[in-house]
Amino acid sequence: MNNNLDYIRNFCIIAHIDHGKSTLADRLIELTGTVSKREMQDQILDSMELEREKGITIKLAPTRLVYEYKGEEYILNLIDTPGHVDFTYEVSRSLAACEGAILIVDASQGVEAQTLANTYLALDNNLEIVPVINKIDLPSARVEEVKKEIEEVIGLDAEDCPCISAKEGLNVEDVLKAIIEKIPAPKGDKNGKLKCLIFDSHYDNFKGAICLIRVFDGKVKKGDKILMMQTNKIFEVTEVGIFVPTTKEVDILKAGDVGYLAGSIKTIQDVKVGDTITSAEDPVENVLPGYKEVQPVVFCGIFPVDGAKYGELKDALDKLRLNDASLQFTPENSTALGYGFRCGFLGLLHLEIITERLEREFNLDIITTAPSVSYHVYKTSGDMLEISNPSNLPPQVEIEKIEEPMVKVNVFTPPEYVGSIMDLCQDKRGVYKNMTYLDKRRVELNYDLPLGEIIYDFFDSLKSRTHGYASFDYEPNGYAVSDLVRVDILLNGEKCDALSLIVHKDKAYSRGRELAERLKKIIPRQLFEVPIQACIGNKIIARETISALRKDVLAKCYGGDITRKRKLLEKQKEGKKRMRKIGSVEIPSEAFMSILKLNDEE
Template sequence: MTPLDKIRNFSIIAHIDHGKSTLADRLIQRTGGLSEREMSAQVLDNMDIEKERGITIKAQTVRLEWKGHVLNLMDTPGHVDFAYEVSRSLAACEGALLVVDAAQGVEAQTLANVYQSIEHDHEIIPVINKIDLPSAEPEKVKTEIEEIIGLDASNAVLSSAKSGIGIDEVLDAIVERIPAPKGDPDAPLKAMLVDSWYDPYLGVVILVRVIDGTIRKGQQVKFMATGTTHLIDRVGAFTPKLENLPDLGPGEIGFITAQIKEVAQARVGDTLTDAKKPAAEPLPGFKEVQPVVFCGLFPVDAADFEKLRESISKLRLNDASFSFEMETSAALGFGFRCGFLGLLHLEIIQERLMREYDLDLITTAPSVVYQIELTHGGGHIDLHNPADMPEPNKIETISEPWIQAVIYVPDEYLGSILKLCQDRRGIQQNLTYVGGRAQATYELPLNEVVFDFYDRLKSLSKGYASFDYEQIGYREGDLVKMGILVNEEPVDALSMIVHRSTAETRGRGMVERLKELIPRHMFKIPIQAAIGGKVIARETISALRKDVTAKCYGGDATRKRKLLDKQKKGKAKMREYGSVSIPQEAFIAALRMGDDA
């Protein structure tokens, strides 16, 4: 057991691409965690997607030794979708390194996580990274940290993780400035479950931070939120290699395994205590993670359905925040309705299914969870799928989730970004300027953001805008279900819930796009967007037709008329009995409808 005054627990806070993973690599290398031969770039980002996109998806910990002290580094995800995991990781630390790019300055994500860190009463050490870049302006960034965040940056550590400048200074600052943890080794066991993942050999591996008491091999522990008890069969830490230890004492961060088969049993934020001598109450802050965005996943080839079911179940072993249930669609066949923490989470799961399990998927338009109050005291329902919306006469009110978004953008792009927020029913809360950049705070409906808001934001600002959001609850709205009819048949996969004010524009965009995508048939095909029984937009795909009058030469005009009338009757009959085949590409393209449609 390590003495309390020799332990330092810290996390690294940074915006995407500010050098967080590279700094973690250098700290591991400098403290001798891995030899030169074992090192690889972004050691803690062990998924291919993490390395390619330069993002951290799963929290990782590593135990380092420096000048007689044990330093526990928590590498946390930076993205808003994983905000709850970040809050638990921060709760397990006493301090944080705030990494800011010397060329780019403070960005939106940095801000969100710094405020969380300040709420946990952390000692925050500013680290200005990438000082060897030609465009680096460390003094300007120090001023930004002081003006925007309100932290004293006069003693900020200047470093370049890539070239290895200032790494010793960072390690010394951690030892000197971050306080040691507090805890009582003789009190009943209290440990926080920081993260868990599935290992094919060990079962579920659980990352814990011990607050009071000691965790030993062979001990019976109880999970306070789920109420289950388990026998610990392994205790250890990552250095970053797996190292078994006899026990973990107060203030220490390490892992345990206890023959648990599913990650869902080990929920992030839960409290572990001794089954025989339990703690009086659990640690504060635990909450169930609720999916925010829902969409349907369908295999392109219907024969892959069982393969998709198996793949989703395997992914679920490793990611308890992702939920799924089976659904069928007349247009797309059998598939699953899946819930995600946000858009990035959706994208990552989709990409992992395609890559790791070699599946071709169709994703329906993402939708959020709506709360519907039914008339005549019928209670309320949570609506995940627009196709399941009750009849309008049974609905009293519909509420949709809203978010508060903070957008950082250089001055020259501000106008187009404000217009984008206005178009998406945004309510401006605040607009301030720091240096050459504006910070806009908006309240927006989540429904308008999940579609393609982020892509539009990036393209309008040439990639310079950064965006972060938090949920602020539900509000009533004038929302309607817009259905798409092809040849007077509703296509359930294309129905969506929209605000009445934007329904016509959305509907017109959708039918125009479908007109281009659906191939012509031998008969005329009307494509309509409708709200209930009222058609709000229509396009018609003209029929392919044979020139039946080609063989007429000379004679009366009635001969031609007769042939054309006969053809017309045939076309009408065909339309009555003919079915329209909508190619898969048409679905995919229609569901990716942007503002340009």
């Protein structure tokens, strides 16, 4: 195999969701014979059960392809990336390990919101971008128009770009050729001091923490003493290897290579994604730029259904954070839900994926509270508090003003939905910024919106109003003062902290009413009448009543079959265990997420 850096290419694939990243990755792997036909399964890089199920890529997965071109053997390191807006951070991590990016654009959909967002990210990282038009086999494909869009909207030369169908395997070789011809070879000195970037990590029960690395300078092999520059920890390397795409041990990793490294690293916190690894004996002075730590924007409380499982929940979150540095959590105590964690996420999908992973991979029964954003609360005393848990909001009299996070939203849509989207943005307290007709069939709309409205149900509403034809992307855009209040829920006169939410004053009444109505449906009848009240401060804004339980009895208990009856009662007792108590009122755990689903019944 050729050891020269000139014969290595490190690249990733970026695209809007559903434009065919994973399918192209599958084809590339197949074409280069990296995996035998027998082992080949669709979306081979998407190993997480959830990813296959949802048909999306969440974690970046690297693999090494070997391809012969003009008589020379090239090593192509492919890093698959997620496309969803929540995972921009993951994308930026893979970008830092590459010199180039394949940008896939769907031949019938054209340029979408995340096509643009991901392209900008790649340009920020000085990557060479190779556009590829995919799905040309579709009857609705409009290759020439999409080429024009790429040139006009993105500003990339698309004249000779590969036009392929990854699904049908059409022209896929063109992509390989373009990678070799257009993406620069890595630079680096394999005889220099060791310098690698950790771009991902995960935990293996036998080998400890595994670091996924890109070697920039020097080389690393088994037995080397390495230093993690940020955490300042030293480890002895026990194994280095590459991905084909499953792990394969090799003797050495050199400048330009992408691979993994293990070192009996037992403490998860010692591995920091984005950290630089160097030699402990001969360290470099400067760390690699890494990438900026992303700040979570969506927060919610996560509590074990069974309070005794707090420790298990903590371990699980620790393990998830190892390969998902964007996940943040701090201990939290709720009078309603006991001990748990306030967790920060990159977006709603991220939240959903983490909670599902906790349930599936760690077998935990959890309660999540309604998602919230982080508010800047300025007190009359002059202090500023960052508040992501509504129940921590100080009393109204102590508050001078509250600022909420804003985002710039880009929506790409066919023109016929413009009106409907404008209505939606208006309803979500959006401020119109700009509208551009890209061509006859695509309009770009720009709005400033409060993030709190986006996480509520913006995405679902957008999808249903545009029958899925609109795409959107957003980026943080500072904070803005807003007239916000906290709506509390009283159950039988007692406040349930886990149900509080911060909303705009104009919406407080309707949200309070909807919430009370929904809780009435979810909370089962109790022995006594239970009033549900929504209030702002001491002022009641909505009230519902759950009438007392009238009948809960199995009348017939004769014929001697006592066991059947006993089992029924035991079952009822089990159900009770999944309830939480607020004062004397029992609430099923689903109630706490119900705030999210307010619009289901509309």
